[in-house]
Amino acid sequence: MPLYNCIEAMRQTGAPGWTRSTPAHKVARMATDRPTLGILLMLGFCVLAPLGDGLAKLATQTMPVVQIVAARFIAQAVILIPLALLAGRDLRMSAGVLWITLVRTLLHVSALAALFVALIYMPLAETLAIVFVQPFLMILLARGVMGEEVGARRLAACGVGFVGTLLVIQPAFAQAGPIALLPLYVAVAFTAFIMLTRRIARAGDPLVLQAMSGAMALPMVLPVLVLGMALDLPAIAPVAPGWSGWWLLLLIGGVGTLAHLLMTWALRFAPSATLAPIQYMELPFTVLIGWLMFRDFPDRLALAGIVVIIGSGLYIVFRERRLSLTPRAVPQARLPVPPRAEGQASPPPKG
Numbered sequence: 003m004p005l006y007n008c009i010e011a012m013r014q015t016g017a018p019g020w021t022r023s024t025p026a027h028k029v030a031r032m033a034t035d036r037p038t039l040g041i042l043l044m045l046g047f048c049v050l051a052p053l054g055d056g057l058a059k060l061a062t063q064t065m066p067v068v069q070i071v072a073a074r075f076i077a078q079a080v081i082l083i084p085l086a087l088l089a090g091r092d093l094r095m096s097a098g099v100l101w102i103t104l105v106r107t108l109l110h111v112s113a114l115a116a117l118f119v120a121l122i123y124m125p126l127a128e129t130l131a132i133v134f135v136q137p138f139l140m141i142l143l144a145r146g147v148m149g150e151e152v153g154a155r156r157l158a159a160c161g162v163g164f165v166g167t168l169l170v171i172q173p174a175f176a177q178a179g180p181i182a183l184l185p186l187y188v189a190v191a192f193t194a195f196i197m198l199t200r201r202i203a204r205a206g207d208p209l210v211l212q213a214m215s216g217a218m219a220l221p222m223v224l225p226v227l228v229l230g231m232a233l234d235l236p237a238i239a240p241v242a243p244g245w246s247g248w249w250l251l252l253l254i255g256g257v258g259t260l261a262h263l264l265m266t267w268a269l270r271f272a273p274s275a276t277l278a279p280i281q282y283m284e285l286p287f288t289v290l291i292g293w294l295m296f297r298d299f300p301d302r303l304a305l306a307g308i309v310v311i312i313g314s315g316l317y318i319v320f321r322e323r324r325l326s327l328t329p330r331a332v333p334q335a336r337l338p339v340p341p342r343a344e345g346q347a348s349p350p351p352k353g
Contacts, residue, residue: 052287
């Protein structure tokens with residue numbers, strides 16, 4: 003998934019190392035920043051995230067998608083729950099946060115399943131390039147749903163980004179048919195994921211949310227595997243993967259979880275304004291990994307669309323950064339009119 007999802011989720015939940023907008027926090031954060039280390043960690047995320055997707059595409063050749071998704075969330079729970087406990091975090095949630103976390107997890111599970119199904123039929127680079135429409139959806143929803151101010155330049159950049167997405171979808175649709183629309187669902191689902199994250203911004207710890215999401219996903223996917231096995235449905239029935247298959251499942255879960263840990267650690271050492279442009283390095287790495295693992299390379303039209311998406315996204319990132327640094331005019335309070343001294347003539351009335 004695009005890094006914007008992770009950065010926005012961490013910002014909304016107040017992740018460790020995230021700077022709030024108060025001057026005191028900014029001063030304290032600047033004293034502990036290590037931007038080079040943060041950028042290196044974020045580059046690690048940009049390599050590992052598409053690598054995990056590439057491993058999932060490889061696994062779909064011999065295993066059903068539900069089994070791969072289950073392995074992904076089992077690893078997330080097994081790794082993050084002990085980390086949360088060692089960090090002294092309380093895993094308990096209020097009823098309201100619990101229900102929203104359940105819906106978030108359902109969105110995450112369905113988005114990963116749709117992504118992995120798309121990867122069966124589509125090249126890695128084209129699939130993830132279409133998913134990168136998600137930041138543009140967030141900008142449009144900020145204006146249409148949340149009533150936030152979005153200028154004409156950013157709206158125009160969103161339009162250009164959608165054009166780039168269409169350039170990628172066109173050859174993918176010709177090759178895979180309606181399956182090429184699944185990455186659009188992934189983008190929509192992750193947009194809803196972020197919207198729900200905003201609802202529990204102050205009540206949820208990011209490490210606990212990720213750990214509990216891993217645990218909550220298991221009752222959603224394991225019954226599907228049991229049903230597939232009971233009814234002998236090849237599309238959802240688990241298979242015995244063999245030693246190489248087990249290692250592949252372990253790598254998928256471990257790489258995916260480690261990627262998000264690298265992202266969290268990166269936010270400890272560098273501000274989001276520094277890290278946000280790095281998210282678009284994920285697309286070139288995706289193209290490289292797709293070529294190394296599957297010898298897939300985007301055609302000219304899809305490659306042009308990827309370049310347009312990167313350019314539009316970077317423009318929005320730098321535009322947001324510039325606007326955040328521009329001081330806003332604060333309306334001045336009207337000063338009280340001093341009382342007129344006794345005997346002083348009143349001002350003449352204005353025509």
